[in-house]
Amino acid sequence: MPVRAVSRGELAPGILRGGLALVALLTMAAGDASNGRAIIANRQLSACLLCHTGPFPDPHLQGNLAPSLAGAGSRLTEAALRQRLIAPDPDSIMPSYAATAGLHRVGKQWAGKPVLTPQQIDDVVAFLVTLRAP
Amino acid sequence: MKRLLPLLLLCSIAAGPPVDLRSGYDDASAETRAMQDDDGGNPGFLWVREGEAQWSQPAGPLGKSCASCHGDATVSMRGVAARYPLIDKATNRPMTLDRRIGECRTDRQQAEALPPESDAALGLAAYVGLQSRGMPLNVDADNPFVAAGRRLFETRMGQLNLSCAQCHDDRAGMKLAGAVIPQGHPNGYPEYRLEWQAMGSLNRRLRNCMVGVRAEPFPPDSPEMAALALYLAVRAKGLKVETPAVRP
Amino acid sequence: MVRVLLNVPKQVRKGEPFDVKLLISHPMESGQRRDAMGLAIPRDIVRRLVCTFDTEEVFGMDLFPAIAANPFLVFSAQIERSGTLSIMFTDDHGVVQTETAAVEAV
Amino acid sequence: MTGLPPRGACVGRRFLLIAAAGTLLPAIAAASPVQVAVLIRRLIGDATVSEGRVKLDLPVLVENGNTVAMTVSVDAPIGAVHSLHIFAEANPLPEVLHATFGPRAGVPRIQTRIRLATSQTVVAIARMRDGTFWQDSVELLVTLAACID
Numbered sequence: 001m002p003v004r005a006v007s008r009g010e011l012a013p014g015i016l017r018g019g020l021a022l023v024a025l026l027t028m029a030a031g032d033a034s035n036g037r038a039i040i041a042n043r044q045l046s047a048c049l050l051c052h053t054g055p056f057p058d059p060h061l062q063g064n065l066a067p068s069l070a071g072a073g074s075r076l077t078e079a080a081l082r083q084r085l086i087a088p089d090p091d092s093i094m095p096s097y098a099a100t101a102g103l104h105r106v107g108k109q110w111a112g113k114p115v116l117t118p119q120q121i122d123d124v125v126a127f128l129v130t131l132r133a134p
Numbered sequence: 135m136k137r138l139l140p141l142l143l144l145c146s147i148a149a150g151p152p153v154d155l156r157s158g159y160d161d162a163s164a165e166t167r168a169m170q171d172d173d174g175g176n177p178g179f180l181w182v183r184e185g186e187a188q189w190s191q192p193a194g195p196l197g198k199s200c201a202s203c204h205g206d207a208t209v210s211m212r213g214v215a216a217r218y219p220l221i222d223k224a225t226n227r228p229m230t231l232d233r234r235i236g237e238c239r240t241d242r243q244q245a246e247a248l249p250p251e252s253d254a255a256l257g258l259a260a261y262v263g264l265q266s267r268g269m270p271l272n273v274d275a276d277n278p279f280v281a282a283g284r285r286l287f288e289t290r291m292g293q294l295n296l297s298c299a300q301c302h303d304d305r306a307g308m309k310l311a312g313a314v315i316p317q318g319h320p321n322g323y324p325e326y327r328l329e330w331q332a333m334g335s336l337n338r339r340l341r342n343c344m345v346g347v348r349a350e351p352f353p354p355d356s357p358e359m360a361a362l363a364l365y366l367a368v369r370a371k372g373l374k375v376e377t378p379a380v381r382p
Numbered sequence: 383m384v385r386v387l388l389n390v391p392k393q394v395r396k397g398e399p400f401d402v403k404l405l406i407s408h409p410m411e412s413g414q415r416r417d418a419m420g421l422a423i424p425r426d427i428v429r430r431l432v433c434t435f436d437t438e439e440v441f442g443m444d445l446f447p448a449i450a451a452n453p454f455l456v457f458s459a460q461i462e463r464s465g466t467l468s469i470m471f472t473d474d475h476g477v478v479q480t481e482t483a484a485v486e487a488v
Numbered sequence: 489m490t491g492l493p494p495r496g497a498c499v500g501r502r503f504l505l506i507a508a509a510g511t512l513l514p515a516i517a518a519a520s521p522v523q524v525a526v527l528i529r530r531l532i533g534d535a536t537v538s539e540g541r542v543k544l545d546l547p548v549l550v551e552n553g554n555t556v557a558m559t560v561s562v563d564a565p566i567g568a569v570h571s572l573h574i575f576a577e578a579n580p581l582p583e584v585l586h587a588t589f590g591p592r593a594g595v596p597r598i599q600t601r602i603r604l605a606t607s608q609t610v611v612a613i614a615r616m617r618d619g620t621f622w623q624d625s626v627e628l629l630v631t632l633a634a635c636i637d
Contacts, residue, residue: 168557180452412603
């Protein structure tokens, strides 16, 4: 899993609020949280906000098919968040963001490609852990 | 399964086809419903009038028009759209109304095929569909293609790995990107979509959904499209034909 | 050929306002869109619409790309005698089209 | 007739917007309230605009920005209104329509359908034959933006 230094400036504001969050981030694979936020906010790229709500602009354009992303970092560990992106519960509507196999009739344009790259998944996870319950 | 049961009850997910049928009309905004309700303001009637003109327009070497065989559409086509798709006697396969009109054109009139989604094709389908407006969909469900269509409807597909059923059976009424998910009934086609700023067929709509989940769409005249259209019509049995419907 | 649905009452009362309802089949291509290849789709809109009753002006409108595809318009007219109501419009190609309806005033 | 073929990012519904990521439109500059203010100034010259008399009816929550039902009416007797002017502050081009009422016009009221690129304020100005100007505006939320602009 790619690990790289994260500068203070790259961290989303909430991340330094609690020492715990900082420790958690430093001890685990670090993605780029601000890029993770941008990936989620980019509907065309990640499609997250079609199903999830969360602390993002335009709440009226967000879906309610899945739990809110707000507070995700408090409800789930970093490992559990990563698991949901890579190997979600097969009974849920959540697609795997890493899978390239086990899918049916994937369009030519998308065949053999995951929804997000491993680095992008790291970035999204790095951002999600910063979403703490108030 | 035991472990899942409480969850299923809690979320009322995987509910199967809707019992309480809601037309897309019921989920549209008041403004969109008003647009459909007024024939003078429903843009679908631009295509209906095109179809009406086509109906008596001779085509092909025989110089035959639709009217040459079928006479007055307001009489002969009454109720027809409510019975389609049906199982074609010659091929023993599901036949959609769009395809039947296309076949009439190429086989009976021996005229040049109408391109799919052309104004002429949509117009004829809209004009024929209008003759069943207000009549309940009543498609013959006694054939194996219905089950085949249902399987397709419930098959997850595409890079986003979603089935039609996951949204339109299990989550109808919830919001996808801020828009209400309708139950997904075929009772208004061809219909005018604000999204398209034009009239379009059920084929076009299904293709949109499939491309949306990043899947390879079934070809327009494929057995899969026909089976899916058949299942959708059976699933919507009793809903009134609204052609030309207006939808967001 | 652009199709027009013009809806006016066949018979109206003298001096009493009535609605003129109009649907025009037109893409109203805004000139702001690009096609799948990334090329700009040229602007193609109905620019100007004029309604006259015989020779008298009833209503005129300049349209911009912000008018929705297949333009819909309702406005009001009033007449003192029977005559012909006509709608004339011009698009970006300079094509002029006229649609008429006879209205009887009683 | 306008049975347009599917086009780029405008082909489908929400999901397709994702699918079409590769062919998305570049961001197009929007107009601004300032631009609209300039256009209105050009229209009214040295006159002032008062709130009232003209009524702009638009849904506050718009289902699809491609086609938004709009009614504009003026509380005035027949013959008293010279023209109506509509502006959309955040469309790429802020002008929506200019309508003039001739001698045979009836009640000062028009109904049409417009495109709104995004959530924004729409302004209606009525010019009366007595030289006064009146305005109304509606701030609305667009659920699904028009892909035209």
